[in-house]
Amino acid sequence: xxxxxxxxxxxxxxxxxxxxxxxxxxxxxxxxxxxxxxxxxxxxxxxxxxxxxxxxxxxxxxxxxxxxxxxxxxxxxxxxxxxxxxxxxxxxxxxxxxxxxxxxxxxxxxxxxxx
Numbered sequence: 001x002x003x004x005x006x007x008x009x010x011x012x013x014x015x016x017x018x019x020x021x022x023x024x025x026x027x028x029x030x031x032x033x034x035x036x037x038x039x040x041x042x043x044x045x046x047x048x049x050x051x052x053x054x055x056x057x058x059x060x061x062x063x064x065x066x067x068x069x070x071x072x073x074x075x076x077x078x079x080x081x082x083x084x085x086x087x088x089x090x091x092x093x094x095x096x097x098x099x100x101x102x103x104x105x106x107x108x109x110x111x112x113x114x115x
Contacts, residue, residue: 002026002104004095009109016113017083022095022106024076032099034071034078038091038111048093049080062088085113 008020020036035050035058047060049069057069068081078095090113095106 002097004106006095006106006109009111011112012085013115014113016085020080022078024097035096036080036093038093040091087113089113
């Protein structure tokens, strides 16, 4: 089992920025995909961004051009730089780590965008 711990969530005004961090630990035997998903009240959990060990990234349409995902492979850290935040970005953000053998989720960190 892989353990994931997120940090960096909080309250920010519209147009502001926030940086989320996540570290994976535990039974990690190979580099897998890491990413961020989010879930707002009344909504399904949706993809925010993922990044593979070779640096290939994928973003949800709603965050393209505003969010940037990055990772540090040697330490299994993943980051999400969020710029130009909007109220609709308000959600619990979950860190994800996955391999061909399965995936793991963090407990989530709350991001609230409000004036």
